[in-house]
Amino acid sequence: MEDTKNNSDLQSLSEEENFGLSSDLIHAVEDALEESRDSDVEDLVEGLHEADTADLLEILGRDERYRLMEVIGAGFDPEILPYLDETIREEIVEWLGPKGIAKLVQELDSDDAVELVQDLDEDLRMHILAALPQAYRRVIEESLSYPEDSAGRLMQREIVAVPSVWTIGETIDYMRVSDNLPDDFYDIFVVDPRHHPVGFIPASRVMRARRHVRLDEVMDDDMRIIPLELDQEDVAHMFRQYGLISAPVVEASGRLVGVITVDDVVDVIDEEAGDDLMKMGGVSEPDLYEDVTDTTKARFTWLGVNLLTAVLASIVISLFDATIEKVVALAVLMPIVASMGGNAGTQTLTVAVRSLAMKDLSEANAARFVGKELIIGIINGFLFAILTGVVTWLWFDQAALALVIGAAMVINMVVAGLCGTLIPLGLEKFEIDPAVASSVFLTTVTDVIGFFAFLGLAAIFLL
Amino acid sequence: MEDTKNNSDLQSLSEEENFGLSSDLIHAVEDALEESRDSDVEDLVEGLHEADTADLLEILGRDERYRLMEVIGAGFDPEILPYLDETIREEIVEWLGPKGIAKLVQELDSDDAVELVQDLDEDLRMHILAALPQAYRRVIEESLSYPEDSAGRLMQREIVAVPSVWTIGETIDYMRVSDNLPDDFYDIFVVDPRHHPVGFIPASRVMRARRHVRLDEVMDDDMRIIPLELDQEDVAHMFRQYGLISAPVVEASGRLVGVITVDDVVDVIDEEAGDDLMKMGGVSEPDLYEDVTDTTKARFTWLGVNLLTAVLASIVISLFDATIEKVVALAVLMPIVASMGGNAGTQTLTVAVRSLAMKDLSEANAARFVGKELIIGIINGFLFAILTGVVTWLWFDQAALALVIGAAMVINMVVAGLCGTLIPLGLEKFEIDPAVASSVFLTTVTDVIGFFAFLGLAAIFLL
Missing domain, CATH: 1.25.60.10 (MgtE N-terminal domain-like)
Structure with a gap:
């Protein structure tokens, strides 16, 4: 069977x-x-x-x-x-x-x-x-x-806590008769007389120990304690960082009040990862199941912000309409400079946002990160300046135009590398979620600088 | 102390x-x-x-x-x-x-x-x-x-497996004397004589049961069994879906060969979530710690692809250079249409990529999703057509130009909604990771259609 x-x-x-x-x-x-x-x-x-x-x-x-x-x-x-x-x-x-x-x-x-x-x-x-x-x-x-979104909301109140003076035998007997315990649990928390957690023992270890052994002899006291108010994102980071299965939650006085288990944290990790992806993509939250009205409204806001920045870029272009009228090749080529800057900046930005979320990027290594991205911006800027310059030269047969687009490319890709790092780091410093606002700032800058550098240099050198 | x-x-x-x-x-x-x-x-x-x-x-x-x-x-x-x-x-x-x-x-x-x-x-x-x-x-x-990236690589070989005919007492005694067990574990797996898993018991339940009880009386047989070859992404989905703490891994014959625990899965979830975000941002993998040379090389490839699509968009513009020469306002306004299409498409695309990764989007609801995004594209298309039309009219005082940009906006945002859904669904169908290739396809389409619709309509109606 x-x-x-x-x-x-x-x-x-x-x-x-x-x-x-x-x-x-x-x-x-x-x-x-x-x-x-x-x-x-x-x-x-x-x-x-x-x-x-x-x-x-x-x-x-x-x-x-x-x-x-x-x-x-x-x-x-x-x-x-x-x-x-x-x-x-x-x-x-x-x-x-x-x-x-x-x-x-x-x-x-x-x-x-x-x-x-x-x-x-x-x-x-x-x-x-x-x-x-x-x-x-x-x-x-x-x-x-x-x-x-605090640990208090995430935790389970049903918890197994036993005094440190008990033996393994007393613990097992208590657990056999008590009907006030969770159905299944992984760690048993050991508390002092004030009900402060002082250690934990995985259930498997209790089972394998001898009955007469005292709990404080076999318990693990290298334990991560979570304050009630801790944000769930930090809770998730703690579980990830230390490979925790469950962790005790305490109130301000230090009293044990609950437990968070790793399965709840898996949901948080998924949620946070999804949220960052959504925000970078200009969606406020996963909206697969939302109805058309709510989704349209939510998306409208973000598109509205983008319309403003697009108009700003247009205003920059309009400053040079006389130049474009004379050299129409500029209108043909200008999106290339803006688009390459936007893409290079987004690469840097994505690494910055994810590294900040995973707490891999902090004050201690921020300067090194900015420096590295700046160098990458310079190298890739020159490489793509050459590529784009050659393409332009072959296409329009104007060496001066090729030089202008090359110079604009270097400028915009260096700016992209700098902004891709400094914008998210700055937002994080002011406690604004870098995932939600970075990309609109970034593309505004790379569009404006891209158009301004290319058309501005053209106005100076081509007319 | x-x-x-x-x-x-x-x-x-x-x-x-x-x-x-x-x-x-x-x-x-x-x-x-x-x-x-x-x-x-x-x-x-x-x-x-x-x-x-x-x-x-x-x-x-x-x-x-x-x-x-x-x-x-x-x-x-x-x-x-x-x-x-x-x-x-x-x-x-x-x-x-x-x-x-x-x-x-x-x-x-x-x-x-x-x-x-x-x-x-x-x-x-x-x-x-x-x-x-x-x-x-x-x-x-x-x-x-x-x-x-298979379950076989992820699993731990150290495992606690006991025959179903044993009693709780026999199990506890075995665990006390055996020194071949993992240090700590959460679930004990129950196997039949062929070493196929037939159920599991959380360690806490073993501890609380009476010694004479047979394992098959208290074990849980509603268990998720993982085949050795299962991709780690699917393993992660299984843990998430069913809130698992640990799960047995079996070889093709059905023999129990290992166990995967949730803490390993947390790493996989993080990795997959990070990878999707990176790919959407045009970065092959998190490269915070990579050196400048490797990072520059990896980023170069993606930027190269983007250069090709940008040149493609430029070629579309060049088809209309005579039109632009006559109406220079077209050069000023054309990035707006392309950019709004790109952003609207990215919103849809982001939801699609995430929903596919979380297995929330499948054949069963794909048609409904495409339909919904199409309607959103139409609604937001008309709203932004009006907004952009009004701005254009106030700015350039040309009603025909306002009508042309409005019409181009509707076309491009509807195309964006369709491509934002159909591109990732299509890639998934051909087993190409939608996160890695979708966005470059999408922005190529929204740029090309955006410029073509706007400049094409202008060539017809404004000259």
């Missing part, structure tokens, strides 16, 4: 997707929904992992999603909620209604419940909180009192 | 950096190195976590780095190596020499050793492998025989 199961597991693994949710399954569900074969839908969905059911809900169109919810009905597993994208989750929460959702929230771990409740609007949140048992409600409300 | 330690831990945590490696410490080490106060350097570095020592080595200049290595000398902890950036690691490996590095490799876990050895050049790798004890050498060589 076990073997058969295992073999079919392997078989599904060897499929292209490696996951429970194949395109075949999606199509089968869509067909069954369309033909109102409700019991077929139930059969198809039944064995799915909550994460896959969440994906299925996300991937369906809105009408199909509501139909699927109707079919699942009371059998809806609350564990699906944490896996849902925010936009789709709101839809589902609305569909379930305040009473339905309040019932489901109680079945979640406190950290998942907090994540769910914090995103709801004020009214609905109040409604749900009011429907919760008082003890659980207080836990949730306390978590919500911590700053958004 | 414990309290004091704990308090000072907290204090250092409340510092700006939250980590062991403060700028003050870096400066102190730099000063001590410069003044050849070797014992001071030793004192400063001694208490650092290996990850922090790795950061310190990365952040120093090359000469200082070698000086620090000289001071650390034989006391160099091999655990530092896995934390080092690849470029710096190569430098350190070279400094240590084949014999030195061979000695250190033996002290590492097999997955860390493989990661280290796989990046070395052929000669050095052979040299190190030859110096290893035969059993350990065979383990490493077997790992190296799996495809790069």
Whole structure:
């Protein structure tokens, strides 16, 4: 029996997707929904992992999603909620209604419940909180009192903490009888009489030690302690830096109040990495599941800023309209200078933004980084000056024009290297997220300088 | 004693950096190195976590780095190596020499050793492998025989596997006496007589269960099994999707051969996220620590491709040089149309690339995504057509010119929306990484279409 199961597991693994949710399954569900074969839908969905059911809900169109919810009905597993994208989750929460959702929230771990409740609007949140048992409600409300995106919001309140004076035997006995513990856990935290964490022991080590051994003899006291207010980005960096599996969270007095585990941090890492990519691309947040109206609005703002900078570049060009009228080749060639500067600057900028996010770039090595990028700008500037110069010469047969574009290229690529480093470093210094604002500043500079240098030099030397 | 330690831990945590490696410490080490106060350097570095020592080595200049290595000398902890950036690691490996590095490799876990050895050049790798004890050498060589970036390379060979017929008591006794187990572990894998994994039990659950209980009564058989050849990107997705802490790796026959734990996956997630960001920014890989020559070369290639596309755009402009000569305002305004198209397309492209990487976008919802982005392109196209048209009219006082730029804007932003979705989806279909090639295709299209639509319409309607 076990073997058969295992073999079919392997078989599904060897499929292209490696996951429970194949395109075949999606199509089968869509067909069954369309033909109102409700019991077929139930059969198809039944064995799915909550994460896959969440994906299925996300991937369906809105009408199909509501139909699927109707079919699942009371059998809806609350564990699906944490896996849902925010936009789709709101839809589902609305569909379930305040009473339905309040019932489901109680079945979640406190950290998942907090994540769910914090995103709801004020009214609905109040409604749900009011429907919760008082003890659980207080836990949730306390978590919500911590700053958004802080360790306090991320942590789980269910924790295994034992006094350092206990022995391994006492610890195991306590864990066998206590029913107030999380289902599964990885590290046991050792606390002093004031409930301050003084060390931890991986569960595997407790199991392998002799019963009479005292905890403080086998515990690890080289431990990273996380303050409640620490930003989740810094929490993620700590886990990454030290390869942590779980870490204790303490309030200002030093008292142990919760634990953050690495699986929650994986979500944060994904989120932050995705956010940086989005911001660099001029999108405020991943909006795959947002509707057309919200997406259009969000994108409009960024495009509006870009229109302003494009107009600024146009104004620079208009300063030289008399020159262009005489040498129309300038209009043909000028986008090359601006575009090469923009691309070279973006390369530098991307490295700077990522290195700042990973805390690889700091004051200690900033000067070396700027220097290096400046040199690269100079070298690549000259190489592309030669290339572009030769192309121009062959194309227009004017040596002076070739020299002018070459000189403008060097200037703009050096400026690009400098701005690609100094803009993000400057923004970081003023605590502005370099990912969100850098690229618009950068391309403004490389456009303006690119056009100004090329057309300006042309006005001086070609007329 | 414990309290004091704990308090000072907290204090250092409340510092700006939250980590062991403060700028003050870096400066102190730099000063001590410069003044050849070797014992001071030793004192400063001694208490650092290996990850922090790795950061310190990365952040120093090359000469200082070698000086620090000289001071650390034989006391160099091999655990530092896995934390080092690849470029710096190569430098350190070279400094240590084949014999030195061979000695250190033996002290590492097999997955860390493989990661280290796989990046070395052929000669050095052979040299190190030859110096290893035969059993350990065979383990490493077997790992190296799996495809790069596969689960086989990522996994750890040290694993806790017990037969399903055992009881909890037998399992605990076995673990107490066996000295062939990993130091700490999270899940115990249960295997059938053929050594195929049939379930797992978190260590905490083993500890809390009664001794006489059989493993197959308490084990969890809803488990994700990873084939040896699975790409690390898919491994990461599996961990993320199902919130895994560790997962068994099996060879083609189904035999359990290793385990992947979430902390290794965190590195993969970071790497993949960083790689996508880099590729979108036109950088082949994070190159903060690369030297000027290598960085310049790598960046040159991408800029060269961009030069070709820029020249292509220039050729389009040159088709209309007669038109521009008559209406020089066209030269002033034309970058606006191209730039807005490029930015709108990049927004769409960024969402597509990220959604593909996170497997949120697939065949099942591709059509809906393209449709949505098309509508957004149309709406924002018209909005910016109006805005740009008004600006143009006020600036040049020519209604026809305003109409022409408006029409070109709509065309280019619709094209941008379509290309921002279809290019990455198409590349993904042909198994070309959409992050690396999409943006150059996209901006080529939006530049060419932008200039062609604007100047073409102008040639028809303004002359």
